[in-house]
Amino acid sequence: MTALWLVPFELHDPPGLLPWLGHRLEPTFRVQARVLEGPLDVAACLDKRRGQYDTRALLTRLLELPEQGLILGVTSADLFLSIFTFVIGEACLGGRAAVVSTYRLHEERYGLPPDPDRMRDRLVKEAVHELGHCHGLVHCGDSRCVMHASSAAEDVDLKGYELCSTCHRSVANARGRG
Numbered sequence: 001m002t003a004l005w006l007v008p009f010e011l012h013d014p015p016g017l018l019p020w021l022g023h024r025l026e027p028t029f030r031v032q033a034r035v036l037e038g039p040l041d042v043a044a045c046l047d048k049r050r051g052q053y054d055t056r057a058l059l060t061r062l063l064e065l066p067e068q069g070l071i072l073g074v075t076s077a078d079l080f081l082s083i084f085t086f087v088i089g090e091a092c093l094g095g096r097a098a099v100v101s102t103y104r105l106h107e108e109r110y111g112l113p114p115d116p117d118r119m120r121d122r123l124v125k126e127a128v129h130e131l132g133h134c135h136g137l138v139h140c141g142d143s144r145c146v147m148h149a150s151s152a153a154e155d156v157d158l159k160g161y162e163l164c165s166t167c168h169r170s171v172a173n174a175r176g177r178g
């Protein structure tokens with residue numbers, strides 16, 4: 001079974017979040033999730049002027065790790081990608097690495113009372129979404145499909161946790177090809 005490495009960096013969310021996330025991701029992609037211990041040095045990926053991490057640099061950094069299988073970086077820090085002001089996550093399409101941030105998934109970010117369950121729901125959806133990209137999936141027109149594009153937390157709330165049947169078949173085929 002393929003390994004899925006969850007790699008924390010600048011992660012200030014409660015302990016236990018990553019094992020819980022890994023457990024939620026295992027059945028969708030038939031992977032065995034493990035948390036990489038020890039901090040990853042991502043200092044070179046920080047844009048100090050913006051105060052955000054550059055996702056392209058992060059994905060390159062994650063792929064330098066000796067671990068085999070899929071690699072998902074998880075952070076509480078804010079992310080950006082070239083022309084976009086921010087992104088919640090980013091992945092190598094059809095590749096091994098993805099990154100996802102909880103920064104914009106917290107209700108407090110929008111002046112609302114904390115809702116840890118909602119934050120975790122959003123994190124699962126975005127992690128499945130980015131790992132879907134790793135499996136070659138592009139954005140899906142089905143608004144309930146987890147591969148539907150979402151640029152804000154409220155968009156994430158509107159979609160489900162699951163791949164639609166079309167996306168699910170594509171992932172199964174990609175796995176079959178090895």
Ligand SMILES: [Zn+2]
Binds near residue numbers: 129
């Ligand atoms: Zn996407």
Ligand SMILES: [Zn+2]
Binds near residue numbers: 146163168
């Ligand atoms: Zn779909």
